[in-house]
Amino acid sequence: MDYEELAQLLSDASSLDASPQEPPPPPPPDSPLRLYDSSRGAIARERSQRPFSQQQRLLSTLDDDSLVGLVNTFDRPTQRARLRRPAAPADDAADAEDDPCIVTSSPEPPSSVVPSTPPASSRLSESDSSSDRSRSSSPTAARVGPLKFGDYAQYFSDxxxxxxxxxxxxxxxxxxxxxxxxxxxxxxxxxxxxxxxxxxxxxxxxxxxxxxxxxxxxxxxxxxxxxxxxxxxxxxxxxxxxxxxxxxxxxxxxxxxxxxxxxxxxxxxxxxxxxxxxxxxxxxxxxxxxxxxxxxxxADGFDANSLDCKQPGFLQSFFAKSRLHQLSAWKADLRALFCEKYVEGAHLQPPPKGARLAIFHVDFDCFFATVSALSDARYDLSRDPLAVAHGNNSSEIASCNYVARSFGVKNGMWVRSARRLCPNLICLPYNFEQYEVNSKLLYQILAGSGFFQMILPISIDEAICVKYLDGLPDGDASAHQQCEAITRQIRRDVFDATNGCTVSIGCSNSLVLARLALKKAKPNGQCVMASLEQDSIDAFIEELPLRDLPGVGATIVDKVQQHILFEQTAEPTIGDLKRNSSLQLLASKLGTKTGHKLHLFLSGKDDEENSRVLRDPLDYFARKSISVDINYAIRFDTIHEIDEFIDRICEHLTTKLGELDMVTPQVTLKVTRRCEHAPIEPAKYLGSGECDTFSRSSRFGVPTCEAGLISTEVKSSFRMLGCPPKDLRGIAVQLNKLEKVSDRVCQLRLPFREQDASSAGSRFPALNVNAFNSLPGALKEDVRTELLKRKINLPPSPPSKRSASNSPVKDYWGRHGKRTETLKQEMPSTLDEDFMNHLPTQIQREIKWDHAIVKKASSSVRNRLSRKGTGVLNLSKNRPSKPEAVKFQSLERPLGISRLIKSWIDDTIDNGPHIDDLNLFDKYLTKLAAKGKTHHILKIARTMSSHLEYHSSFTKSNPQGRQEWEEYLLIRMIPTLTASAAKSDSGVQVTFDL
DNA sequence: CCGGTGTGGTAG
DNA sequence: ATCGCTACCACACCGG
Missing domain, CATH: 3.40.50.10190 (BRCT domain)
Structure with missing residues (x-):
């Protein structure tokens, strides 16, 4: 953008304004409203690293009173009437609840009926955290006030x-x-x-x-x-x-x-x-x-044969066939069902405190393989080597029977490798519906048997049943026999009901031992070891592979071998580790908790975390997060396609969130990116190959369930991670720290009165806000920084006369036309928390940076722009830089302007128009309106409308950018047009087909 | 020490 | 062809 030109235009346009206060400020290099421009963050970060100024060092030597006193000497009445925001009219207060934009720091005194910022000192005294301090002032607070006609900038940003x-x-x-x-x-x-x-x-x-x-x-x-x-x-x-x-x-x-x-x-x-x-x-x-x-x-995305991540139906068709997705989904459903029933009290009783328990770990044998085999009469489970998989080469084996395992075939192995071990391996298709049916039968039998006080769902094919051994003495032989009988009956019932599916059951008095017993029982067996002496427990678990312990996977086994056993055996047993380790050793090599946990497991005892499921099942099964992970078939070419994909993921997530009646305060994006050296196409068809992962989380101060808001954050995070679209191999979005909506009824704000009262006794001397505002620019910023450091807050500014303006358009210009100036001059010291909370995290970060730094604006606009690409994340490479500046000269030539607008829309259809350009365009419109050229405006509006319509006919066009354009058209163009027509009385029919 | 973030590991 | 998900804990590290 040519900034001199722009400045000229701005000054031209501001002459239309009846009451200009200031010479036109330098144009903003980049608006903080620009959601997609993460480069701003990089700039701010860079600036924030500059050393403190001399001035500021001096200021920091003063005590509070001297500092305030110094500031107060600057009270010059002539400077008092600065740009001030209008007070929020009472009729806007009603909207405040729904629109986070409005619930912000009002310039009115606290006694007003309109909600106002509690003085920050009271907040700070409650919570002395650094984040409070750093967010307590912001240029964005200048954007408060009622939403008015021309206030679309705020509208877009919000x-x-x-x-x-x-x-x-x-x-x-x-x-x-x-x-x-x-x-x-x-x-x-x-x-x-x-x-x-x-x-x-x-x-x-x-x-x-x-x-x-x-x-x-x-x-x-x-x-x-x-x-x-x-x-x-x-x-x-x-x-x-x-x-x-x-x-x-x-x-x-x-x-x-x-x-x-x-x-x-x-x-x-x-x-x-x-x-x-x-x-x-x-x-x-x-x-x-x-x-x-x-x-x-x-193009519709429902082609059954192809899996194309660019199509809208991708998510659904992928999930429909993904075993891992089904596994997770089933698990979540079972957990939710458990919680539901537990609350109702059906089948379940809360576990008594010190009760002795018999724990039955029930698990189908190679569930998928068995069920799939049973639905195909051609195959014999006990004789044919069978596996379940989608394809023939790089397809993963979801489950294989024990015949196949005898050849060395394992779950998760690629079919091709399995066939090398077992050439006759038969691959069966998935039968998800039947898996569900059989699972239901299992759970029904367990619940209907009446043997257990509690049935804890582990997965579709696995459950833990708990029986309270009340009257029976420790080590009672009859208890053991009872458990054996129960186990036998369950196994027989399930086998009968499912028409041939076998379950194995391990039974003992701790979760670990039940699990180990289960491992020993498999396949198609049972192992009951209730109430054993420590010696016999030791003897029992001695032989079992270390891997069988819960929470011990390949990595931990590796670590054990490397740091504790020094590569003694290929597959270390529990006994190996027990003989060669101590609690201290385990804790030092594997981490405190893990070490401690393992130490207990080695003696067959449950640890705190593990047994939580018994102590407080409701809490254990309560959902705390929700996420979507896609690391398959991800092949994109442009950021824009990824944006659309993110939109769909967020839609999916928020739909679920809504069903759960929950909201989230935090979203995390995880990006899986092809390794530098990895081939573009890996061995596995549509696989991800070797990848690196990166993640970034962002917070919503106010928990949300809105797809648009979440999506915007995720897209922003994606840009920060700087993954070239073509290298993207996987993407995951998690909503963390979920809260039930009904649990957080109305903790929105504390009553204002209380906070007002607490702030009355502030320990700080009163600071004259007018004096502060009169400080010369640079000094003012230094002082502000100093004040903030000391948590001295500027009192809210009184409402200004400008608020009496009856022209919303003028209000709009007053607040937005001189953004840069507004930021510097009117940055209030206390940022309304609610307001901050409603801003996307990235904006929050930028505000914090902006705020933390001393702005001397020493570098020119051009300078700053040229440094754009120097951010650590190398953003410019991955995101289309700001679109070519739009020039509105040759204003009077309709053909020219129409072409210009079309190309402007073309350039910005992905990410939306830049706010600077919109401002500029607005000036132009205002001029046209002032000259009574309503027909001109009408023509432009029509051009825009039809061109947007043209764009919307492409499936490729990004809803985000187009939406922003549509919104602009609807909330800005049309009203301008209407107003212009009314004023000029030109007889132009402003039907505009709208 | 606290609390936050990003990463890793594990289980089905 | 092929459908490499997802919840949750623990840890390392960092800055106040």
């Missing part, structure tokens, strides 16, 4: 806004702009509508119609429950199947309902004809007329 409140906001806006503030009939109240594909009227128009008539609008199709109607003009056969459970209607339903002023029956406009609910017929025989051209099908 990806945290709930969809609902957005809709509310836009509805109000339309009402004011188009209907004289009157309400439209709420025809689509309680409707949540998604628009699929190209429609006529187009997306934007339908969106507006839906919103103003009380409906809400979904940009994504997430969960089945999230949308009530889908609007589409035509559907492909695949979509037809995908949407079969939805109410899919033609756009005419919207337009004609509006014309009729009532919601017409959707059935009359249904695109999928036939009975609602008779989907099976639809699958079998979709109407011939609707069949799409064959080449359209793959």
């Amino acid at each position: 990806k945290t806004a709930h969809q609902h409140s957005r809709d509310e906001y836009m509805r109000k806006l339309y009402q004011d702009a188009l209907n004289g503030g009157r309400e439209y009939p709420p025809i689509f109240k309680d409707c949540t509508i998604y628009i699929n594909g190209r429609t006529f009227p187009d997306r934007l128009q339908l969106h507006q119609k839906i919103i103003i008539h009380g409906g809400s609008f979904k940009h994504f199709l997430s969960g089945k429950k999230s949308v009530t109607h889908i609007v589409a003009s035509n559907l492909t056969a695949k979509k037809r199947i995908e949407f079969q459970n939805y109410k899919v209607v033609a756009p005419a339903w919207i337009t004609e309902s509006i014309a009729a002023s009532k919601r017409l029956p959707w059935q009359d406009y249904a695109l999928i004809t036939g009975e609602y609910g008779q989907q099976k017929l639809q699958i079998a025989r979709p109407p011939a007329a609707a069949l799409p051209a064959p080449e359209q099908q793959p």
